[in-house]
Amino acid sequence: MAEAQAATNGGAESGGGLELHPLAQFELKTYIPIHIGDLNLSFTNSSLWMFIAVAIIFALMTLPTRGRSYVPGRVQAVAEMLYDATANMLHQATGRDGRPYFPLVFTLFTFLLVGNLQGMIPGAFTFTSHIVVTFALAIAVFVGTTAIGFVRHGAGFFKFFMPEGAPLWTAPLLVLIELISYISRPVSLSLRLFANMLVGHTMLKVLGGFVFALGVAGVIPLAAQVAVTALEFLIAVLQAYVFAILSCIYLGDALHLH
């Protein structure tokens, strides 16, 4: 009896709900198919929006600084603020040794920031909502910082996995825990950004479906929608910041070993 009722409820819920699937926005559309052997290098909407992101960053960083005035204009002030924020972030996490890696961190931060923010444009594609993109970036940071650690400290880098001052007999357990936490870094780094973007945009679509379905009473979910949209803007900036600062912290670990 209860089972039958649940089944009919389930059928009604999934059948008569939204016309557009809330996950349809994440669909990849191939614009220019490029296949090299088994490799699929097609130009998709994801690649298109990545190119747009790079173009926006390039324009923001080069055009307003052409004139190079002491009193910056509005756009130049934005570019300088971004630069300052990243430089501060890197300096706090790594100190002076981190200087050479500023271009990497700045590129990561601006790319993800613009990528997250342009996802808030209605109809735009959020390329950071695909785990392929975030995991590729995270694994690049992971492999890069590990390589830097080994180049700087040689075999001494393995000391990183044994906290200082811990008694020697705890080593087997501690090294195992540290190793697992080290290896899970790229997973948590990429999953955090991907999950935030995916769930945030899905939530916006689901709430939007409520507004549409409820008619006049849709004003109530509309108010929630406005609040959630504001929250999404905060999250878009915050997640790019968190990704960049965690990369800085990992870099600092590799440079200074704790």
Next chain:
Amino acid sequence: MDVEAAKLIGAGLAAIGVIGAGIGVGNLWASYYDALARNPQAKNDIGATIWIGFAVTEAIALYALIVALIILFAF
């Protein structure tokens, strides 16, 4: 049990994980205001790190939501 019904129940159960993140985020901001009340000058020092803590804690809720979404849509 019908698969469709089991899916909905499973998604609902998966979303319970959000409770933990809710407690965590509440705890985080409670400690933040507690710290500010004790030492208002530390605001700038705490300012940046609190957001990292917030993002890391909030991500736990999203993992639960991802599981719920996978159960609902991917199977």
